[in-house]
Amino acid sequence: LSQNQFDSLVSLVYNIGAGAFERSTLLRLLNQGDYTGAANQFCLWNKAGGKILPGLIKRRCEETLLFLKEN
Numbered sequence: 001l002s003q004n005q006f007d008s009l010v011s012l013v014y015n016i017g018a019g020a021f022e023r024s025t026l027l028r029l030l031n032q033g034d035y036t037g038a039a040n041q042f043c044l045w046n047k048a049g050g051k052i053l054p055g056l057i058k059r060r061c062e063e064t065l066l067f068l069k070e071n
Contacts, residue, residue, distance in 0.1 A: 002071045008042075011063050
């Protein structure tokens with residue numbers, strides 16, 4: 001992982017919780033080396049209490065951009 005990828009994942013896990021991350025498709029794809037597929041998973045974590053929240057959409061977009069950004 002690059003530093004940017006690590007930083008974006010820390011932000012995601014802090015927000016969704018380690019348990020949810022451990023069970024996620026995003027982690028499975030990372031472990032398979034599919035970084036593009038993993039990046040595409042960030043945007044799916046945009047709900048709280050079953051509702052899509054604009055703030056989470058923005059946060060996930062920023063995390064995805066950081067994940068894909070070259071160091």
